[in-house]
Amino acid sequence: MTMAIDDMLRTYPADLGQVDRDRLRRCIEECAACAQACTACADSCLSEDRVTDLAKCVRTDLDCADICEATARVLSRHTGYDANVTRAQLMACATVCAACAEECERHASTHEHCRVCAESCRRCERACRELLDALG
Amino acid sequence: MTMAIDDMLRTYPADLGQVDRDRLRRCIEECAACAQACTACADSCLSEDRVTDLAKCVRTDLDCADICEATARVLSRHTGYDANVTRAQLMACATVCAACAEECERHASTHEHCRVCAESCRRCERACRELLDALG
Amino acid sequence: MTMAIDDMLRTYPADLGQVDRDRLRRCIEECAACAQACTACADSCLSEDRVTDLAKCVRTDLDCADICEATARVLSRHTGYDANVTRAQLMACATVCAACAEECERHASTHEHCRVCAESCRRCERACRELLDALG
Amino acid sequence: MTMAIDDMLRTYPADLGQVDRDRLRRCIEECAACAQACTACADSCLSEDRVTDLAKCVRTDLDCADICEATARVLSRHTGYDANVTRAQLMACATVCAACAEECERHASTHEHCRVCAESCRRCERACRELLDALG
Numbered sequence: 001m002t003m004a005i006d007d008m009l010r011t012y013p014a015d016l017g018q019v020d021r022d023r024l025r026r027c028i029e030e031c032a033a034c035a036q037a038c039t040a041c042a043d044s045c046l047s048e049d050r051v052t053d054l055a056k057c058v059r060t061d062l063d064c065a066d067i068c069e070a071t072a073r074v075l076s077r078h079t080g081y082d083a084n085v086t087r088a089q090l091m092a093c094a095t096v097c098a099a100c101a102e103e104c105e106r107h108a109s110t111h112e113h114c115r116v117c118a119e120s121c122r123r124c125e126r127a128c129r130e131l132l133d134a135l136g
Numbered sequence: 137m138t139m140a141i142d143d144m145l146r147t148y149p150a151d152l153g154q155v156d157r158d159r160l161r162r163c164i165e166e167c168a169a170c171a172q173a174c175t176a177c178a179d180s181c182l183s184e185d186r187v188t189d190l191a192k193c194v195r196t197d198l199d200c201a202d203i204c205e206a207t208a209r210v211l212s213r214h215t216g217y218d219a220n221v222t223r224a225q226l227m228a229c230a231t232v233c234a235a236c237a238e239e240c241e242r243h244a245s246t247h248e249h250c251r252v253c254a255e256s257c258r259r260c261e262r263a264c265r266e267l268l269d270a271l272g
Numbered sequence: 273m274t275m276a277i278d279d280m281l282r283t284y285p286a287d288l289g290q291v292d293r294d295r296l297r298r299c300i301e302e303c304a305a306c307a308q309a310c311t312a313c314a315d316s317c318l319s320e321d322r323v324t325d326l327a328k329c330v331r332t333d334l335d336c337a338d339i340c341e342a343t344a345r346v347l348s349r350h351t352g353y354d355a356n357v358t359r360a361q362l363m364a365c366a367t368v369c370a371a372c373a374e375e376c377e378r379h380a381s382t383h384e385h386c387r388v389c390a391e392s393c394r395r396c397e398r399a400c401r402e403l404l405d406a407l408g
Numbered sequence: 409m410t411m412a413i414d415d416m417l418r419t420y421p422a423d424l425g426q427v428d429r430d431r432l433r434r435c436i437e438e439c440a441a442c443a444q445a446c447t448a449c450a451d452s453c454l455s456e457d458r459v460t461d462l463a464k465c466v467r468t469d470l471d472c473a474d475i476c477e478a479t480a481r482v483l484s485r486h487t488g489y490d491a492n493v494t495r496a497q498l499m500a501c502a503t504v505c506a507a508c509a510e511e512c513e514r515h516a517s518t519h520e521h522c523r524v525c526a527e528s529c530r531r532c533e534r535a536c537r538e539l540l541d542a543l544g
Contacts, residue, residue, distance in 0.1 A: 002441040002531070004524050008448035011520040014455040032440050033410040036484055040416035043485040046330055047422040051323040056216030058318055062334070063210050063221055069477060070206040074199050076444055077451040080192030080239075085199055088231040092224035099218050112419040116412050123410070138305040138395070140388050144312035147384040150319035168304050169274040172348055176280035179349040182466055183286035187459040194454055198470070205341060212308055213315040248283040252276050259274070328488030335482050335493055342478040346471050352464030354507050357471055360500035367496040375488075 005029055008076070016078055020134040024075060027127040031072035031093065034124035038065040038100060041117035048111065057103050057114065064100040067093050068124060075131075087135060090128045097125035141165055144212070152214055156270040160211060163263040167208035167229065170260035174201040174236060177253035184247065193239050193250065200236035203229050204260060211267075223271060226264045233261035277301055280348070288350055292406040296347060299399040303344035303365065306396035310337040310372060313389035320383065329375050329386065336372035339365050340396060347403075359407060362400045369397035413437055416484070424486055428542040432483060435535040439480035439501065442532035446473040446508060449525035456519065465511050465522065472508035475501050476532060483539075495543060498536045505533035 005025045009016065042061035045054040071093040074086060101121035108115035141161045145152065178197035181190040207229040210222060237257035244251035277297045281288065314333035317326040343365040346358060376390035413433045417424065450469035453462040479501040482494060512526035 002437050004441060004445050004528055005448075007524045008445055008452070008521060011524055012448075012452050012455065013519070013521070028444065029410050032444060033412060036436065036440060036480065037412050037416055039481050039484040040413075040420075042334075043331065043487050044416070044420050046323075046327040046487040047420065049324070051318075051327060052321070055318040055323060058330075059213055059216040059315065060218065060221075062314075063213065063218075063225075065481075066206040066209045067221075067225060070202040072444065073202045073447050073473075076447040077195055077199065079451050079454045080195040082196065082199075082235050085196075085203075085228070085232045085235050088224075088228035089199075089203060092221070092228040095224040096221045099221050103216075111421070113416060113421070116415045116419055120412055138301050140305060140309050140392055141312075143388045144309055144316070144385060147388055148312075148316050148319065149383070149385070164308065165274050168308060169276060172300065172304060172344065173276050173280055175345050175348040176277075176284075178470075179351050179467065180280070180284050182351040182459075182463040183284065185460070187463060188457070191454040191459060194466075195451065198450075201345075208308065209311050209337075212311040215315050215318045247285070249280060249285070252279045252283055256276055331485050331488040332490065332493075335485065335490075338478040338481045339493075339497060342474040345474045349467050349471065352467040352511075354468065354471075357468075357475075357500070357504045357507050360496075360503040361471075361475060364493070364496035364500040368493045371490050371493050 003029060003032065012078055014079065017081060023127070023131045023134050027131040028072050028075045030124040030127040031068040031075065034097060034120045035065045035068040035072065037117045037120035038068065041104065041113050044111070044113035054107065057107060060100045060103045061117065064096045064121060067096045083135060087132065090132050094125050094128040094132070097121045097128065101125060139165060139168065148214055150215065153217060159263070159267045159270050163267040164208050164211045166260040166263040167204040167211065170233060170256045171201045171204040171208065173253045173256035174204065177240065177249050180247070180249035190243065193243060196236045196239045197253065200232045200257060203232045219271060223268065226268050230261050230264040230268070233257045233264065237261060275301060275304065284350055286351065289353060295399070295403045295406050299403040300344050300347045302396040302399040303340040303347065306369060306392045307337045307340040307344065309389045309392035310340065313376065313385050316383070316385035326379065329379060332372045332375045333389065336368045336393060339368045355407060359404065362404050366397050366400040366404070369393045369400065373397060411437060411440065420486055422487065425489060431535070431539045431542050435539040436480050436483045438532040438535040439476040439483065442505060442528045443473045443476040443480065445525045445528035446476065449512065449521050452519070452521040462515065465515060468508045468511045469525065472504045472529060475504045491543060495540065498540050502533050502536040502540070505529045505536065509533060
C-alpha cells in the first residue's frame with residue numbers, strides 16, 4: 001500500500017473534529033482509485049472496435065474521474081472545514097459514481113475494463129454515502 | 137477574448153438539446169475564471185504577512201478552484217448528457233462559490249486580491265444558479 | 273472578458289520578480305482556453321459517426337487539457353517561485369500543445385471543432401514558448 | 409490495496425507496446441499517492457502556528473499535487489501513445505517532486521507531515537526517473 005492517507009491524517013497538526021477517520025480514509029482512497037479506473041476505462045473504450053457504442057461510457061468515465069479527483073482533494077483538507085461544501089461535493093460524487101457504474105455495467109459482460117471500472121465506481125459510491133451518513 | 141466556448145458549442149456535431157446556450161457558455165466561462173482567481177488568491181494569501189488569519193481563506197480558495205474546474209469540464213461535455221450529474225455538480229459549485237465569496241469578503245477591505253476573488257466567486261455562483269434554473 | 277488575471281497579478285502583495293507580465297498573463301489565459309477547447313473537442317469527437325478514426329485525437333485532447341490546466345495553475349502562483357519547475361512544466365505544455373495541434377489539424381478540414389481546437393493549441397504552444405524565452 | 413491499476417492494464421483491449429508494465433504501474437501509483445500526500449501536507453501547513461515559514465512549502469506542495477495528477481492521467485492512457493508527451497510530462501513531474509521533497513525535508517524534523525510528504529515525493533521522483541530510463 002503506497003498511499004499515505006493514514007499517516008497524513010495522523011500527522012495533521014490540529015483537531016480533526018468528530019469525523020469518522022476510517023470512513024474518511026476509505027473515501028479518499030476510493031475516490032483516488034475510482035478516478036484512475038475511470039481514466040483508464042475511457043482510454044480502453046477508445047481502443048475498442050466499436051467505440052461508437054461506448055461514447056456515453058467514455059463521457060461518464062471522464063466526468064467521474066474529474067469529480068472523484070476534486071472530491072479526494074476536498075476530503076484531504078481539514079483546515080477551515082465547511083460541512084456544506086463537503087456534503088454537496090460528496091453528493092455530486094455519489095451521483096456520478098452511480099451513473100458511471102450503471103453505464104459500465106451495461107458493457108461489463110463484453111468489456112472486462114468496464115466490469116473492473118464498474119466495481120470501482122460502486123465501491124466509491126458506497127464510500128461517499130457512508131461518509132455522508134457519518135457527517136449527518 | 138481568447139476562450140473559444142462559443143465556437144466549440146457552435147461546432148458540436150450532434151444535437152445540444154434544449155439547453156440555454158447563453159447561460160451554459162457564461163457558466164463555463166465563469167467557472168474557468170473563478171478557478172484562476174481562486175488559485176491566484178490562495179497564492180497571494182501565502183505572501184501576506186499574517187497568513188495565519190488567512191488559513192481558512194486559502195483552504196476555501198483551493199476547494200473552490202478544484203470544484204470550479206471539475207464543473208467547467210462537466211459542462212463542456214454534451215455527449216451522453218446526464219441531468220442528474222450536471223445538477224449535482226452545479227449545486228456543489230454554487231455552494232463552494234458562495235462559501236469562498238463569503239470568506240473572501242471578510243478580508244476584502246484589507247486585501248484587494250480577496251476583493252477581486254470574491255467578485256469572481258459571486259459571478260460564478262450566480263451563473264451556476266441561473267443555469268440550474270434553466271435546467272429545471 | 274471575464275478572467276481577472278490582470279487584476280490578480282496587480283493585487284499580488286509581494287514582488288512578482290522580473291517576469292514579463294504580459295507574456296505571463298497571455299500564457300495563463302491561453303492555457304485555460306486551450307484546456308476548455310480540448311475538453312470540448314474530445315467530447316465532439318465522441319459524437320462523430322466515425323469515432324474510431326478520432327481515437328488518437330480524443331486521447332491527445334485529454335492529455336492536452338490535463339497538462340494545460342496544471343500549467344495554468346503553476347503559472348498562477350508566484351510565492352516561492354522555482355524556475356526549474358515552471359520551465360519543465362512549460363516545456364511539457366508546449367510539447368503536448370504541438371502534438372494536439374498536429375493531430376487536430378489532420379481532421380480540421382472534415383471536423384470544424386478540430387480546426388478551432390488546433391488554433392487554440394497553436395496559440396497556447398506559442399504563448400508557452402514565448403514565456404519560456406522570457407524566462408531565459 | 410484498492411487501486412485497480414494492474415487490472416486496468418491487464419484488461420486494456422489493444423497492444424500496450426514494449427512498456428515495462430511494473431514500472432508503469434508503480435509510477436501511476438506513486439503519482440496518485442504523492443498528489444494526495446502533497447494536498448494533505450499543504451493543508452497541514454496551513455494549520456501550523458508559523459504558516460509564514462511554510463509559505464514556500466505550501467506552494468510547492470500545490471504545484472506537486474497538480475503536476476502529479478496530470479502525470480498519473482497521461483500514464484493511464486495508452487491509446488495513440490506519444491513518447492514525447494509522456495517523456496516531457498515525466499520530466500516535469502520528477503523536477504517538481506525533487507523540489508517538493510527538498511523543501512519538505514527542510515521542515516521534516518519539526519513537522520511530521522512534511523517528513524511523510526517528503527518520502528512520498530522521493531518515491532514518486534524515483535518512479536518517474538525509472539520509467540523515463542525504461543522509455544529510453
